[in-house]
Amino acid sequence: MSDTNSYHLTASASWRDYLEMCKPKVVLLMLLCATVGMFLATPNMVPWHILVFANLGIALVAGSAAAMNHLMDFKIDADMARTKNRPVAMGRISTTQGGIFVAVTGVLGLVLLATLINPLTAWLNLASWIGYGVIYTVYLKRATPQNIVIGGLFGAAPPLFGWTAVTNSIDGGGLLLVLIIFAWTPPHFWALAIDRMEEYRKVDIPMLPVTHGELYTKIHILLYTIVMIIVSVLPYLIGMSNLFYLVSALALGSGFLYWSLVLLRGTNRRAPIETFRYSIVYLMLLFVALLIDHYAFPVDYLIQFEAA
Numbered sequence: 001m002s003d004t005n006s007y008h009l010t011a012s013a014s015w016r017d018y019l020e021m022c023k024p025k026v027v028l029l030m031l032l033c034a035t036v037g038m039f040l041a042t043p044n045m046v047p048w049h050i051l052v053f054a055n056l057g058i059a060l061v062a063g064s065a066a067a068m069n070h071l072m073d074f075k076i077d078a079d080m081a082r083t084k085n086r087p088v089a090m091g092r093i094s095t096t097q098g099g100i101f102v103a104v105t106g107v108l109g110l111v112l113l114a115t116l117i118n119p120l121t122a123w124l125n126l127a128s129w130i131g132y133g134v135i136y137t138v139y140l141k142r143a144t145p146q147n148i149v150i151g152g153l154f155g156a157a158p159p160l161f162g163w164t165a166v167t168n169s170i171d172g173g174g175l176l177l178v179l180i181i182f183a184w185t186p187p188h189f190w191a192l193a194i195d196r197m198e199e200y201r202k203v204d205i206p207m208l209p210v211t212h213g214e215l216y217t218k219i220h221i222l223l224y225t226i227v228m229i230i231v232s233v234l235p236y237l238i239g240m241s242n243l244f245y246l247v248s249a250l251a252l253g254s255g256f257l258y259w260s261l262v263l264l265r266g267t268n269r270r271a272p273i274e275t276f277r278y279s280i281v282y283l284m285l286l287f288v289a290l291l292i293d294h295y296a297f298p299v300d301y302l303i304q305f306e307a308a
Contacts, residue, residue, distance in 0.1 A: 080200075
């Protein structure tokens with residue numbers, strides 16, 4: 001398939017095509033994590049304008065970065081079954097149209113955050129946009145099998161965005177939430193990479209199962225899952241959460257460990273995609289547990305932190 005600049009567009013773009021470019025399911029998960037970060041940053045309720053405008057700004061910047069990913073990867077997307085129907089890959093949206101959409105949504109999101117929330121949150125979102133939209137998409141994805149590990153830092157930042165939207169400061173609690181998602185990202189995405197290994201091999205993207213083999217990747221999924229479980233209990237160990245969260249984290253982590261072991265055994269052909277799907281449920285429920293614990297079983301962590 002030739003460059004989209006010379007495409008004959010198969011159909012006029014609809015709003016659904018532009019929404020698809022934003023990867024709405026991924027952005028919704030990011031917004032959940034960002035919202036939990038907001039609530040965990042204060043012992044009180046989050047002001048309504050922060051909830052509304054911070055999430056709107058974060059969604060616009062995240063959607064812009066996702067659209068940038070569509071734009072830069074359209075040739076790869078066209079050759080992969082999972083992504084071949086994406087709007088830019090199919091030619092429903094041209095590179096020019098996509099570029100304008102990326103710029104408008106990104107700038108609008110940053111302006112909202114800078115003017116209605118605080119400049120720190122806007123700068124952090126800009127750094128994340130550059131990290132995912134440019135450094136990961138353009139360079140890391142094609143350069144190293146550790147692309148997900150390194151690039152995962154950019155996608156792990158949403159709870160910190162929520163935290164700084166409330167506090168206007170980078171604190172240990174917000175960074176710990178980032179660390180949880182950072183540890184979660186490799187086993188989450190490597191499971192999908194195993195399921196789509198031949199597609200990544202076809203387009204010459206050096207995902208870990210392509211460069212080091214399936215068994216090597218499964219072992220690393222198991223190891224990172226163990227690391228993730230350890231990291232996930234840190235909020236309890238530092239007094240940031242209570243027993244409800246600890247039990248939830250261990251129960252959810254046990255489920256992730258189960259699927260990692262099923263994946264390693266190799267007797268279930270659906271284990272890679274089921275592990276990937278469980279990983280999404282895991283992160284959602286883990287952050288919901290943090291939120292429930294924060295208000296149902298309050299601790300004095302934030303009061304002590306603010307006093308210090």
